[in-house]
Amino acid sequence: MAEVLTEAIGQEALAARLAHHADAGSLAHAILLTGAPGRGGLALALNLARRLHCQATTGQAKPCGTCPSCQQHDQLQHPDLHFTFPVAKPPGKDKALSSDQVDVWRGLLRESGPHFDMQDLRERMALGNKQPFISVHEAADILRRLSLTAHAGGWKVQIIWGAHLMRVDTANKLLKLLEEPPKKTLFVLLADSTEALLATILSRTQIIPIPPIDSGSIAEQLAAEGAEPDTVRDAVALCEGDLAQARRLVRSDAAEEFEMFVEWMRTCFARDGRKAAGMADRFHDLGREPQKAFLAYALHMVRQCIVGNYGADDAVRLRAAERAFAEKFAPYIHHANVVDMQAGLERAAREVAGNVYGRTVFLDLSMAMMELLHRPK
Numbered sequence: 001m002a003e004v005l006t007e008a009i010g011q012e013a014l015a016a017r018l019a020h021h022a023d024a025g026s027l028a029h030a031i032l033l034t035g036a037p038g039r040g041g042l043a044l045a046l047n048l049a050r051r052l053h054c055q056a057t058t059g060q061a062k063p064c065g066t067c068p069s070c071q072q073h074d075q076l077q078h079p080d081l082h083f084t085f086p087v088a089k090p091p092g093k094d095k096a097l098s099s100d101q102v103d104v105w106r107g108l109l110r111e112s113g114p115h116f117d118m119q120d121l122r123e124r125m126a127l128g129n130k131q132p133f134i135s136v137h138e139a140a141d142i143l144r145r146l147s148l149t150a151h152a153g154g155w156k157v158q159i160i161w162g163a164h165l166m167r168v169d170t171a172n173k174l175l176k177l178l179e180e181p182p183k184k185t186l187f188v189l190l191a192d193s194t195e196a197l198l199a200t201i202l203s204r205t206q207i208i209p210i211p212p213i214d215s216g217s218i219a220e221q222l223a224a225e226g227a228e229p230d231t232v233r234d235a236v237a238l239c240e241g242d243l244a245q246a247r248r249l250v251r252s253d254a255a256e257e258f259e260m261f262v263e264w265m266r267t268c269f270a271r272d273g274r275k276a277a278g279m280a281d282r283f284h285d286l287g288r289e290p291q292k293a294f295l296a297y298a299l300h301m302v303r304q305c306i307v308g309n310y311g312a313d314d315a316v317r318l319r320a321a322e323r324a325f326a327e328k329f330a331p332y333i334h335h336a337n338v339v340d341m342q343a344g345l346e347r348a349a350r351e352v353a354g355n356v357y358g359r360t361v362f363l364d365l366s367m368a369m370m371e372l373l374h375r376p377k
């Protein structure tokens with residue numbers, strides 16, 4: 001299973017300050033990190049928990065990364081690290097509890113790292129129009145969990161993400177616990193701002209505002225994730241120091257490719273020759289670089305479908321809309337056609353690069369796809 005990357009991108013100074021307080025024993029027992037989630041509050045919280053749980057002797061600059069606790073953190077399975085986050089009531093259940101959605105939470109965290117925001121989580125939980133919130137039942141869950149002895153005899157860390165979506169009765173139920181928490185318990189509340197939180201909660205926490213991530217760190221991160229320089233520049237300019245927002249801006253650039261891919265695959269599956277010819281004209285008019293980008297994207301989608309097919313869910317890297325499509329499309333990509341499909345796309349990319357007439361390349365490729373998509377398993 002892949003390790004979760006919890007680097008405090010661009011927030012190294014704040015991470016160091018928190019680590020210093022943790023080592024010196026001068027950390028408040030309840031801290032409230034405020035700011036958009038894409039600034040990295042969850043990364044800071046996870047780093048802090050990992051530091052408190054690391055079993056290596058003190059004095060090290062960083063958690064060791066090799067002790068059993070650090071390994072449990074790598075897998076998001078440390079028994080004394082607890083997550084509470086806003087959820088909606090699932091159909092047929094009478095309580096909205098994040099413990100019912102913790103696999104979705106871990107999956108998102110594992111795949112995208114800790115800089116996701118409510119929009120990302122909403123998409124992942126497929127909430128539709130439902131509004132997520134932190135219910136009073138969560139407070140009861142937290143009380144019960146924290147009253148138990150820590151598994152490893154050390155710190156218990158309770159992270160409350162999206163704390164501004166706590167109901168008033170939830171907050172009231174947590175007040176006493178925040179005021180007098182059990183020994184060696186750390187609360188880390190994360191909220192977009194202090195505005196929606198009760199004054200009684202604010203007065204019981206140490207409020208630490210998280211500044212926007214600097215442009216350089218965001219640009220570096222987006223480039224490392226493979227975004228094109230032009231896209232990176234646009235995203236950095238628009239994202240307001242919010243990595244979740246920046247990534248969304250980068251992805252929206254790919255939305256057009258996704259829509260074309262879906263339309264093209266539907267056309268080929270329907271064996272609609274007339275429409276395929278029309279699409280070949282459109283591909284032609286895009287020009288050479290977008291054609292290459294589209295073929296690379298199509299290759300990526302085909303590979304993701306095959307990875308999904310073979311049950312290696314953790315290796316699939318798709319956003320929500322693509323995943324929904326890929327799930328329907330994947331059964332048509334199988335061992336009997338995938339090799340030819342990839343070869344066809346790669347050949348088309350070579351032809352485009354070699355200046356073959358775009359219309360011809362895409363028409364030939366579409367004809368080949370029509371046959372391949374209907375090839376028996």
Ligand SMILES: [Zn+2]
Pocket residue numbers: 053054055056063064065066067068069070
């Ligand atoms: Zn360790």
